[in-house]
Amino acid sequence: xxxxxxxxxxxxxxxxxxxxxxxxxxxxxxxxxxxxxxxxxxxxxxxxxxxxxxxxxxxxxxxxxxxxxxxxxxxxxxxxxxxxxxxxxxxxxxxxxxxxxxxxxxxxxxxxxxxxxxxxxxxxxxxxxxxxxxxxxxxxxxxxxxxxxxxxxxxxxxxxxxxxxxxxxxxxxxxxxxxxxxxxxxxxxxxxxxxxxxxxxxxxxxxxxxxxxxxxxxxxxxxxxxxxxxxxxxxxxxxxxxxxxxxxxxxxxxxxxxxxxxxxxxxxxxxxxxxxxxxxxxxxxxxxxxxxxxxxxxxxxxxxxxxxxxxxxxxxxxxxxxxxxxxxxxxxxxxxxxxxxxxxxxxxxxxxxxxxxxxxxxxxxxxxxxxxxxxxxxxxxxxxxxxxxxxxxxxxxxxxxxxxxxxxxxxxxxxxxxxxxxxxxxxxxxxxxxxxxxxxxxxxxxxxxxxxxxxxxxxxxxxxxxxxxxxxxxxxxxxxxxx
RNA sequence: CGGGGCAUAGCGCAGUCUGGUAGCGCGUCUGGUUUGGGACCAGAAGGUCGCAGGUUCGAAUCCUGCUGCCCCGACCA
Numbered sequence: 001x002x003x004x005x006x007x008x009x010x011x012x013x014x015x016x017x018x019x020x021x022x023x024x025x026x027x028x029x030x031x032x033x034x035x036x037x038x039x040x041x042x043x044x045x046x047x048x049x050x051x052x053x054x055x056x057x058x059x060x061x062x063x064x065x066x067x068x069x070x071x072x073x074x075x076x077x078x079x080x081x082x083x084x085x086x087x088x089x090x091x092x093x094x095x096x097x098x099x100x101x102x103x104x105x106x107x108x109x110x111x112x113x114x115x116x117x118x119x120x121x122x123x124x125x126x127x128x129x130x131x132x133x134x135x136x137x138x139x140x141x142x143x144x145x146x147x148x149x150x151x152x153x154x155x156x157x158x159x160x161x162x163x164x165x166x167x168x169x170x171x172x173x174x175x176x177x178x179x180x181x182x183x184x185x186x187x188x189x190x191x192x193x194x195x196x197x198x199x200x201x202x203x204x205x206x207x208x209x210x211x212x213x214x215x216x217x218x219x220x221x222x223x224x225x226x227x228x229x230x231x232x233x234x235x236x237x238x239x240x241x242x243x244x245x246x247x248x249x250x251x252x253x254x255x256x257x258x259x260x261x262x263x264x265x266x267x268x269x270x271x272x273x274x275x276x277x278x279x280x281x282x283x284x285x286x287x288x289x290x291x292x293x294x295x296x297x298x299x300x301x302x303x304x305x306x307x308x309x310x311x312x313x314x315x316x317x318x319x320x321x322x323x324x325x326x327x328x329x330x331x332x333x334x335x336x337x338x339x340x341x342x343x344x345x346x347x348x349x350x351x352x353x354x355x356x357x358x359x360x361x362x363x364x365x366x367x368x369x370x371x372x373x374x375x376x377x378x379x380x381x382x383x384x385x386x387x388x389x390x391x392x393x394x395x396x397x398x399x400x401x402x403x404x405x406x407x408x409x410x411x412x413x414x415x416x417x418x419x420x421x422x423x424x425x426x427x428x429x430x431x432x433x434x435x436x437x438x439x440x441x442x443x444x445x446x447x448x449x450x451x452x453x454x455x456x457x458x459x460x461x462x463x464x465x466x467x468x469x470x471x472x473x474x475x476x477x478x479x480x481x482x483x
Numbered sequence: 484c485g486g487g488g489c490a491u492a493g494c495g496c497a498g499u500c501u502g503g504u505a506g507c508g509c510g511u512c513u514g515g516u517u518u519g520g521g522a523c524c525a526g527a528a529g530g531u532c533g534c535a536g537g538u539u540c541g542a543a544u545c546c547u548g549c550u551g552c553c554c555c556g557a558c559c560a
Contacts, residue, residue: 055509055521056495060553080552135559152560186484186558200560252560329560363560398518432520439520450519460519 043416044390046425050087053437064259065372066191068381072441074368081188081196088441089368091389091421093199096364096371097178099230099386100201107223107282109174109203114156116180120146122155125341137184149182154337154359157204161355162343168208171345171355172216176203178364192369193261193325199365205358208345210334213356217249217332218288220360222276224253224328225295229275231367232384233327233374236270238300240329249358252302253328257374260323265311267298268318302326325370332358381442382465390423392481393443397431397450407449407459407474418482439464447477 050073057067060077069075074089085093101111120138123129129136129148137149150156157175165173178201188196205216221237228235233255240252254264256271276291299314301307302324311319338344338354347353375382385391392415396408408424415422423443425434431450438446448460448469458471461480472480 052493054494058494059489059496062554077552181560183559187554187556189554194559198560202560326560361560366560395519401518430518430520430522432518432522434521435519436521448519452519 042419042421043412044423045412046423047427049423051441052086053440061191063190063193063373064376065193065369068372068376068440069191069369072381075192077191081185081194083192083195083197088389092368092383092387093364095387095389096231096367097199097201100227100362100364101178103223103227103230104176104201104203106226106278107174107219109176109205109220109223111177112160112175113177114150114153114160114179116150116182118148118150118153118156120148122159123148126155126158126337127340128155135183135185137182150179151181151183152200152359152361153177153179153202154204154357155341158337158341158343158357161204161206162338162341165206165343165345167346168348172205172207172212174203174205174216174219176201176360190261190369192365193373195365198363201362201364203360205360206338206343206355207357208347208353208355210356213332213334213358214249215285215288217330217358218285218292219282220330220358221251221292221295222280222282222288224330224360224362225276225291226278226280227362228253228255228327230386231371232386233371234271235327236264236266236300236324237295238264238266238302239296239305240302241304249332251296251330252326253330253362254300254302254324255327255370255374256322256324257370258323259373260325262324262326263303263306263321264301264324265303265306265319265321266300267314268320269298270295270300271320325366325373327367327370328360328362330358330360332356376442379436380440383442383444385444388421388442388444390421390443391445392420392422393438393446394422394424395431395434395438395446395448396424396426397434397448399426399428401451403454404449404451407454411447411449411459411474411478414478415481418478420482445481447481449474 052073054071054073056071058070061067061070069089070077072088073086074092075083075085077083104111117139120129123132132151136151139147139149141147160175161173165171178199180197181200182197185194185196188194192198203220205213205220207213207216225235225237235253235255237251238254240250254260254262256264273295280291281287299311301311334356335354336357338357342354343357344352344354371384371387372381375384383389394408394411394415396404398404408426412422412424425438427434429437435446435448442464444464446462446464448462453459453471457473459474459477460469460471461477462469
């Protein structure tokens, strides 16, 4: 548009200047011009991607998710407990965050975004500036004002709430954000599992009374069950200690993984209980209460809360003791913050009351690691389809061969055009190396395109999870993978 | 914060005890031959040995201090 402001002769120079500046994107567009615009970010040629895989795991990585994330080129450590997400890791993180977001929205929670930096004064109001201890990273700005890198956001959300909401008519309200947190752990470890900087979805509910707050709690409870199920995980809610955040109703959501950091005990029925359906009515108090009761009626506890006598009441063939990873935590804490911070609403019956609050956390960055812990084998990661960085890998087993090249291009473009996330391994590597890479980064479906199969008009589709391989025509593969 | 360990090329490691011109594998680059489970041959590039001091004719190696990272424990999304 503003090009027209150039004198005639200048337009050419301006245009070529732009071409220079945007040379890389233009080159990409040219190569991908058969794809609709929206698909360009979904489809990727490995030869042009940034995915620095490692054959050997770096020495510092001890646990499997940490090793595999480093080997798959998903992240890079920059300091103890602090990681850069590389492109492959970011794709997974974003897919997890999107699912978390969808389920929060479905439950009626509303997204906003609070800053990572917070003024200390807010925390002095709640009394937590002194109480939180050294885990809170404290900073002074240039004017010597006390600031902090937020470890959580109860104070700030309460400040926002009290600034605008005055009436019971505006309740219930649940506000959430997905933002980086910083907790200066004494001993960060296990890669993303216990980092110092981590991504957290934290939601905060506001209700006029305890009954309302319990309904809000149940909404999150159900949303969490759905979220973890969609991420391909079996989650088990376990009664939890309320810890430093305070309150009196709290559950941890634990997923089972052999390498999990805590020991858990539960009733076997948890493992095949049906996930609440997509169309569950979040406004139906009784229905949500029923789901909550069903999911909390049987024994489930981490070693901290374990009661051996109660566990012994579970029939022997139903006793499960396993290892687990905490991936979510929900709290109801009443008026712990609303009272000191004066977040009050008119009740409609004369007078104000402090609102009843709850907070609800899920760590998407920890989930990246937790999913790997729960789903991997000797060869590498086995991504659940919903969070895989790419759903399909197209492997050209004989790079430079005209026939395999053409078949791969067709599949690559065909999948991309249908909106499938596809990674096309068009590198010079040998077939074996490509198999190893595809398995390492855990692509759910891998299409092997080589001269041997192509001679009979076939490609091979491999399922990463089951290991099954099937020969079929490229058209059948396209059909299968876009279904 | 207590205890233990590590730091040498992009990654994994040897060399340190017993001081004497810094090595191996993988990866990278060039050329060629290859191509269905981490190919082969030939050649090449790449390191102030974590940092600072000290001892010595000479330090990756010995001494002192510091920093970073990992593991176990206590603590935690």
